[in-house]
Amino acid sequence: MANVNEFRHILRLRRTEKGLSQDALGSQVHVTGSQIGHYETGRSLPPDDLAVSLDRVLGTGDELRRLAEQARGEAVAPWMRPWKLNESRAVQLRWFEHSLIPGLLQTEAYAREVISAGTHTEVQIEEMTRERMERQTAALERVNPHPVPLTAIIGEAALRVGPPALMKDQLEHLVDIGHRQTVHVRVLPFSAGLHPGLTGAFVLATLPDGATAAYIEDQVAGRVCETADKLRHLVLAWEMICARALPCNQSRDLILRVIDEHERAGVAHVHP
DSSP: OOOHHHHHHHHHHHHHHHHHHHHHHHHTSSHHHHHHHHHHHHSOOOOOHHHHHHHHHTTTTTTTHHHHHHHHHHHSOHHHHHHHHHHHHHEEEEESSSEEEEGGOHHHHHHHHHHHTTTHHHHHHHHHHHHHHHHHHHHHOOOOOOOOEEEEEHHHHHHHOOOOHHHHHHHHHHHHHTSSTTTTEEEOGGOSSSSSGGGGOOOEEEOOTOOEEEEOSSOOEEEEEEHHHHHHHHHHHHHHHHHSSSOOOHHHHHHHHHHHHHHHHHHHHHHO
């Protein structure tokens, strides 16, 4: 996070050179002094428009905006950058996850909780969460071309792991978004037994020229696969998983039952 450290150092240096307190600087850019403090300690980064305002007030040209932009870029892993382009221009997405809700279907709270479970810093957590929400908009809310059709098959375990209140909200979001014509949510139940998806999650993207690209991820890194032999393997795995997954209406019924379970668990937690 080299650019985060440089950003916070330059911000603090230029502020003190101007003789401004954190509160005074905050009032000039319409944020609190404590928020300026968060920027100076590296706990968070300002959005682009606020970084422009900081440059204007402190007379730093575009230095702070540029450093903040570079620091935000550090939160996006290099292997994810080419996949973001595939995701945003795909004409079809097929996504399998065995133990998590797919990224494009996550609520902001769920995404932050999942990212926080890793080894990331606070800045990375906030920027990765923001970036994930932007990916959702780029794919599912795009206007030209129209939203990408997404079929998501989710292992039943993913519906059950997490704090009850968080999971209740997340699963209600799954039910809601599953009513869209372009989004098909299916669940692979525990009763499906052993299946190819247990070796890992993956995404298949059909691109405008008819080609297929795939994305797979492990503990260390993710990678885009475009070679014919790997794609054949993943497409076959998808077909085998798809054959065992519940139809959309049965999947919705199962999700609704699990929502009730989370709701009861939440009540029991509040009233032991």
